[in-house]
Amino acid sequence: MLVARAGWPALAGIVLLIAIPLMVTDRYVLYVLNISMIFAILAIGQNIITGWCGMLTLGHAAFFGVGAYTSGLLAVDHGWPFLACFAAAGLAAGLAGALLSLPCLRVRSDFLSLITIAFAQMFFVVVNNWTELTRGPMGLPRIPRMEVFGWTARTEAEIFWVIGGVLAIVMFAVHRLVSGPIGRAWEAVRDDENAARALGINVTHAKVQAFTIGCVLAGFAGSLYAHTLRIVAPEMFFLEESLIIMQMAILGGLASLPGSLLGAALMVGIPEALRSGNEWLITLRPGIGGALLLAMMIWRPQGLLGRLRDAPPFLLALSAALRGLFVQRSRR
Amino acid sequence: MLRAEGVCVSFGGVRAVDGVSLAVAPHGTLGIIGPNGSGKTTTFNVLTGEQRANAGRVTLGGRDITGLAPHRIARLGLVRTFQNLRLFPNMTVLENVLTGGHLRQPRALWRQLLRPPGVAHAEAVERERAAALLEEVTLADRMHAYASDLSYGQTKRLELARALNAEPLILLLDEPTAGMNDRQAREILELVRAVQARRQLALIVIEHNVPELARFVDSMIALDAGRVIAAGTPDEVVRHPRVVAAYLGQEAA
Numbered sequence: 001m002l003v004a005r006a007g008w009p010a011l012a013g014i015v016l017l018i019a020i021p022l023m024v025t026d027r028y029v030l031y032v033l034n035i036s037m038i039f040a041i042l043a044i045g046q047n048i049i050t051g052w053c054g055m056l057t058l059g060h061a062a063f064f065g066v067g068a069y070t071s072g073l074l075a076v077d078h079g080w081p082f083l084a085c086f087a088a089a090g091l092a093a094g095l096a097g098a099l100l101s102l103p104c105l106r107v108r109s110d111f112l113s114l115i116t117i118a119f120a121q122m123f124f125v126v127v128n129n130w131t132e133l134t135r136g137p138m139g140l141p142r143i144p145r146m147e148v149f150g151w152t153a154r155t156e157a158e159i160f161w162v163i164g165g166v167l168a169i170v171m172f173a174v175h176r177l178v179s180g181p182i183g184r185a186w187e188a189v190r191d192d193e194n195a196a197r198a199l200g201i202n203v204t205h206a207k208v209q210a211f212t213i214g215c216v217l218a219g220f221a222g223s224l225y226a227h228t229l230r231i232v233a234p235e236m237f238f239l240e241e242s243l244i245i246m247q248m249a250i251l252g253g254l255a256s257l258p259g260s261l262l263g264a265a266l267m268v269g270i271p272e273a274l275r276s277g278n279e280w281l282i283t284l285r286p287g288i289g290g291a292l293l294l295a296m297m298i299w300r301p302q303g304l305l306g307r308l309r310d311a312p313p314f315l316l317a318l319s320a321a322l323r324g325l326f327v328q329r330s331r332r
Numbered sequence: 333m334l335r336a337e338g339v340c341v342s343f344g345g346v347r348a349v350d351g352v353s354l355a356v357a358p359h360g361t362l363g364i365i366g367p368n369g370s371g372k373t374t375t376f377n378v379l380t381g382e383q384r385a386n387a388g389r390v391t392l393g394g395r396d397i398t399g400l401a402p403h404r405i406a407r408l409g410l411v412r413t414f415q416n417l418r419l420f421p422n423m424t425v426l427e428n429v430l431t432g433g434h435l436r437q438p439r440a441l442w443r444q445l446l447r448p449p450g451v452a453h454a455e456a457v458e459r460e461r462a463a464a465l466l467e468e469v470t471l472a473d474r475m476h477a478y479a480s481d482l483s484y485g486q487t488k489r490l491e492l493a494r495a496l497n498a499e500p501l502i503l504l505l506d507e508p509t510a511g512m513n514d515r516q517a518r519e520i521l522e523l524v525r526a527v528q529a530r531r532q533l534a535l536i537v538i539e540h541n542v543p544e545l546a547r548f549v550d551s552m553i554a555l556d557a558g559r560v561i562a563a564g565t566p567d568e569v570v571r572h573p574r575v576v577a578a579y580l581g582q583e584a585a
Binding site: 173176177180181182184185187188190191192194195196197198199200201202203209255307308309 | 380382401402403406407411412414418419420421422423427430431432434435437438439441444445447451455478480481494495498
């Protein structure tokens with residue numbers, strides 16, 4: 001029944017989810033996989049906003065941070081159980097997203113990208129300086145482990161099952177949204193706002209909805225992150241992280257769920273794989289993601305597994321500019 | 333059923349539409365003709381809410397819809413196509429048509445997440461319906477192609493199918509045959525005529541192909557420089573001295 005409705009990929013996913021921690025014994029590899037899965041949830045959220053609904057936002061890490069701090073503070077200061085913290089993290093990030101997007105999206109989406117950058121900066125300044133609440137730059141330590149109905153995830157394998165379970169549910173839910181009328185409305189708005197309006201689609205509603213859902217997912221990811229690393233600090237949610245999340249969504253492929261998985265796995269995995277004592281590698285590491293993205297912008301602007309026929313205008317413009325800069329010059 | 337009275341639109345100092353009035357009865361067909369820049373599309377934009385009028389009133393079934401947001405006007409049954417095609421290029425042909433039926437489909441977030449049996453059934457019904465519409469406009473074999481991969485004639489038919497799936501009471505077509513050769517133009521107008529007869533919808537068509545248009549609308553208005561220079565039956569309008577002058581004048585220039 002489940003197979004008939006969700007198909008073989010879903011079944012294969014569930015089997016992998018159960019089997020991977022049993023087969024992979026290296027704790028470090030499992031840790032990297034766990035972090036990749038958290039970033040996959042973030043990338044999916046970013047992809048709903050940018051890939052499906054066509055809005056450029058550059059502050060996703062701030063919503064990730066809102067979730068992480070909400071979850072961590074409720075657990076450390078108020079002793080809330082993990083599941084309640086997790087739900088509150090999604091709610092807080094979603095609320096922040098809705099309140100931020102509603103006024104800008106009523107006007108024009110271009111404002112949103114600017115406002116999200118401003119929000120990311122403000123978030124950083126606030127958590128860095130409001131030391132009584134957030135402990136400031138020292139970070140918030142001793143966040144309890146993830147615990148579900150009295151069972152605590154202690155080993156990396158157990159953490160894998162919790163995060164993997166959340167990721168699977170997120171993918172299932174997002175797949176349902178994007179394959180029905182809600183996702184079609186997002187895509188219609190992305191492709192042509194005027195035509196969408198002419199068919200009765202409330203464009204503002206669709207955009208605020210997509211943005212808010214993307215932020216809720218960032219909040220969930222933040223909660224998982226906080227309870228996995230067991231410490232949160234302001235610089236973990238800096239503007240740079242937002243760019244990395246955006247890179248994951250674009251690199252993997254806009255409007256593609258498997259793309260977001262791949263994007264997150266590559267962007268987390270490659271730098272980890274290149275971790276070594278070699279000095280030149282240490283110097284090179286931060287540039288890898290940028291180089292990957294640059295290459296992709298030039299040759300495949302819709303991303304590795306992207307579903308879009310044409311990349312959105314801001315990517316096409318960037319792609320054309322880069323191609324002009326690099327490819328054509330080298331041909332001379 | 334749809335009535336516009338004394339609609340005026342100015343862009344800066346230019347009066348693009350200057351006191352245009354028009355009316356179309358339920359199941360009626362109205363043609364709008366006029367040289368380029370005479371205010372035809374701007375008039376359409378006022379009717380569908382994309383352009384605010386500086387003066388005048390638009391009513392639909394007696395209800396004042398002047399200044400309503402475009403999606404609200406669409407929800408009242410006024411659906412349009414565009415002169416410069418506006419399909420959703422990154423969606424498939426089928427998805428484009430499905431999007432036309434957006435308002436009929438269950439859109440509550442929780443219903444789409446949990447998908448109770450009714451929701452899954454509704455989606456299946458919508459897909460069948462969209463497929464039937466594609467059959468009607470002879471695009472069924474291109475159902476799963478991306479809209480951006482269609483030929484020009486096919487995109488026009490897809491836009492028609494998408495608009496029809498919104499179940500309009502009044503369909504506004506902005507130059508449905510623009511850029512087509514005579515044979516293609518006749519085909520698409522035949523299709524529009526068949527569709528209109530089958531569904532008994534009211535139709536307003538902007539068209540440059542005056543003889544073809546005159547054959548199937550029951551009333552016509554001619555615009556020039558934002559003003560209505562003639563209104564009446566197609567025959568009356570086409571023979572009207574000012575219309576003849578406007579068209580001949582344009583051709584002479």
